[in-house]
Amino acid sequence: MFEEPQPIKFKYFTPGVIILCLIAINGLAFIAARIIFGIGSVTNLNNLYPWGLWIGVDVAAGVALAAGGFTSAALGHVMHKEQFHAIVRPALLTAMLGYTFVAMAVAVDIGRYYYIWHPLVMWNPNSALFEVGICVMIYLTVLYIEFMPILTEKLNGKIKFNGLLHYLNEPLNKLVNFLDKILSKAMFVFIIAGVVLSTLHQSSLGTLMVIAGNKMHPLWQTPVLPLMFLISAISVGFPMVIFESMLASRSLGIKPEMEVLSKLGRFVGPILGIYLAFKLGDMFIRETFRYLAHFNIESVMFIFEMVFGVIVPLIMFLMDRVLKSPLKLFIGSCLVIFGVLLNRINNFIIAYHPPYSKEAYIPSFGEFSVTIGCIAMLVLLYRLAVRYLPVINLHQHPMKVVIDE
């Protein structure tokens, strides 16, 4: 019934892609400026607001939105739900690219990017950031290993260099063949490790702001922040897979795999329900609902996040007709993604109130440029990967080639 994933042929440069390239170049220019002239030259960060858009969105939201990788690996490989195998590779590709950009964002944000390896040898187990750093580094390695079969599948027995390098052909082919065999046997070790590492650092990202104590608004500051971060990351995993799959189908001119996607959508409602229950429970135990009575940026953002990011999509994902309609399913997924993105922005930027602050932090044009540029680069690399590597599964649907030359 299922066909194997295969590279998809399509025209790479469309007008949209050219715009993405320009956005990416703009982002790279600001990254270069940051490296040459320092963080202060590009960002609006200061001694009161040491963390901003890059940590809140590129790192925290980036990690959360790459959760599709471990949730679909858990479903497809650990639970052995065979019907979901089609989504595992695209989700893995996004997770791999996503985490690569998270690592890049961290390198851009820290003052001494050339010391990024320090946590490997200088340990502070008390630090939540240390845990996040180590886990993300290991998980990134695991993701690369999980991705390797896609490369070996493509290259196996097909390495043909001409000229001087042709002596390398045989040993390289043997190596790829060997990797291909050993990886398929040992992969389960890495798949489980990936799920464990993800639960660890997704929750530790929530622990990060706990130490800020009173500096964080009580609507978000809670000792159960790690749990909130973990559940919300799990809740956004499948919506992210649905979102990407539909965008990719649209952009590559293939039919969305509604059968798989609506089954995937069925998991989202209950997880969002659990998340909402924890959110409300936490609110009533700590009696933070009284802060909602004040009309200010925090209460508005909190209500916005809860209503449009959790409650509305929760209702949507519980309805059968939403799960069956591509458009409604897409909108529901977008809302969950929006909710988690907003939650991370709220936690790291809106809720953070340092003492002695006179004016609020607003990200600079350079900060936005880098963030948006990274997203553009991610999309460009994704397109490149599905074009040359066996990632997307085209089962049942005859391939439609985009012809707009």
Place this chain on the structure above:
Amino acid sequence: MKEISRRSFLTSIGAAATGSLAISANQALSQPTNILSEDRRGVLVDTSNCVGCRSCEWACKNAHGIDAGDIESYKDRSVFNNMRRPGIDSYTVVNEFSNEKNPLLPIDVKVQCMHCDKPACVSACIVGAINKHEDGSVVWDTDKCIGCRYCMVACQFQIPVFEFEKAIQPEIRKCDFCYERFKKGKLPACVEICPLEALTYGPRNELIKLARQKIKRNPEKYINYIYGEKEVGGTSWLYLASRDFQSIGLPKLNNKPAPGVSESIQHGIFAYFVPPVALYSWLGAMMWITKRKEEVKQEKEIDYV
């Protein structure tokens, strides 16, 4: 007079403690140190005695190799028009607050790192680049720091600052309690230069006793509270004032150590690696069982065919 002799007594104890502590204080561990000695040092800031001469600012800069300029220029009182915070070239600053009770005697408050007993920055630092030494000082280590600025997020007093404008080797900067001078048996630069009775240096325990006596002797002069005795688990620097501390620029904080909650969460998740290993085993078992089921199902299907 009595107080002055008391001060010099405490100072001499402080200097004596200097020698004995300095030997064991500097250890290069990959984990941050947080050892608290019973005789750890402290400074009692009596804001009612400070006149805002700002010599401490000048001495601090000199002690840390920052261009301090002419000491005469520090007599300019117009700087008090704005509330200032410690910065990359000033590890301590004095702010002035108007006094409604006696407008001729404004309240001057020196600000610097409080050197917490349970410092949030030490707990937060990803690489353990900030250490709490046995003598009480909280000191930053340039060889480890990666510039992530998590210490600035964690600090409840908003003290560490960062060189945002520097592209290579930007530093985290803050008061280091004159750790280098301490190792040589010298007083902190600000304490040494203070011409009045505003800064009293000595073992923290003794300073708390002294502060209590001061309050008892002059209940009209001081409010009955020692700021820093209990705040975030206690700080090395302690403050006395004639009115509540929030009105003179010190944040209201609770008595629990700032890193308490995050560290217990952190160690709960990792308790001897039991939770991660348990999760790994459980997932492994699930994987094996579901795979087995799938195989049995497939075998049956083949049988039917």
